[in-house]
Amino acid sequence: MDIKSIDKIVSLCKRRGFIFQSSEVYGGLASTWDYGHLGVELKRKLKNEWWQNIVTSRDNVVGMDAAILMHPKVWEASGHVENFNDPLVDNKDTKKRYRLDHLLEGQKPEVVESLTNAIFKDNPPEFASEEDHIVILTQHLNDLGETGGSLLKDSGVRDPHSGAVGNWTNPRQFNLMFQTHIGPTQDSSSIAYLRPETAQGIFVNFANVQITSRQKLPFGIAQMGKSFRNEITTGNFLFRTREFEQMELEFFVHLEDTKKWLEYWSNERLEWFKSLGITPEKLRLRAHGGDELAHYSSACYDVEYQFPFGWSELEGIADRGTFDLDQHNAHADKKQSYFDPQQNKHIVPAVVESSAGVDRAFLTVLVDAYREEEVNGEKRVLLKLAPKLAPITCAVFPLMNKGEQVEKAELLVKEVRREFSGFIDTGGSIGKRYRRQDEAGTPYGITVDHQTMEDDTVTIRDRDTMEQERISIDSILDQLRSRISAT
């Protein structure tokens, strides 16, 4: 599948009612998308699959649902206020952009020294380490504002891409958290943030949930919901957006067991994606290198999918140690701890996190399902969605759009709807109606014909094979059940 196929999927999504661009009538809002009538069904089914797999089917995981707005101190404790931003600089000559700290790390010692002298003149502070040195330089350069760029240039900071001294812009700070105000007036005391991850809602409720659910280590708390990040660069359709939905599991364990559980959940999560019918060869687990790890994490696996635009992350499974609970214990009045009966003392549990993007999973399912086939010299576009995920499970057609066949079809679609999502289509030739449903990803089509009127049988047609079988109308629900469970 080539890179163009994302465009084809965007087009199909709009044409069939999966995804529309947000605020389209006002010219659109950058990288925000709305789910249409088919999209919302697919998304709900995807989320239900996750909840069923992570929460409902397990006795050691419970769910919760925290508010999007939280006390601002949550984000100070979590490190997001401090760390969730990156000063960036651009080289106007090469048009390349760098994170300032990464850029400085790669410079020669004399360049760093020259910068240090320029910033601190004659009394530089003590640097605990080389890393600390870079952090402090980055901070000061960022604070310099108007003169930062020329300072970089004068100190001879080179562009790793060209090897030449860069024509640098002033460093600019991007805070990735959306700020808002609580209360009718916008004074500074009312600043709040839209959460950049759902995880913190779980951490600050750890003790509440643990005590009320009477769970013992190891156990998990799961949540799904919207999160917001002011991404510098968005794109690839639904892949990177500023408003997105997460499915997160925080699994609390004894500190010495994190490695074991990290392996366990990494494999569980990879298998889950496979269970959605996604091509296994296009899924992989990739361990993070040391330099890729987030500030809170000591080990991490990504579940990745091979998109037309390359291997990209669907989900991160991370060992966060005791970082989060420690942070809240240091900042908050109320302590988050666990009484371990074996050791007869209070401990701070470590956590293994699995954090998946709903919209990314949605995009993956669509991209993976998209097919163009040649049938009798004609192109057939279909979505080979897993039947359990398809927005419409079964469409019903009267072969002729008249009289008793239509009445019968209306009765049958009602029957289908007792358990599955059904849709009746009376318009156009039967072939055209099958193809419409192929494009929507509907796995089964039931057709009422002349024979139905004589012996109460109908044909059921399979989307993928296009083969039909004649069945009794009494067995429709049984047929659908067994066909779905067989996939």
Add this chain to the structure above:
RNA sequence: GCGGGUGUAGCUCAGUUGGUUGAGCAUCAGCCUUCCAAGCUGAGGGUCGCGAGUUCGAAUCUCGUCGCCCGCUCCA
């Protein structure tokens, strides 16, 4: 944010040196009655992304702006 590309009907695209925007598909109504999109008749749908400028006249030329795509960076 910077660089490159792009924007005409729901979708895919035409549109000449500047002169009243077209096609195919889709949609809707009717006819036809047929198990894999192409039968017949008719209808609806566009301030050519938006705003200025040049011009007698702009989809077309210029500038600005917004959205989308690719790259740089970051992440779910």
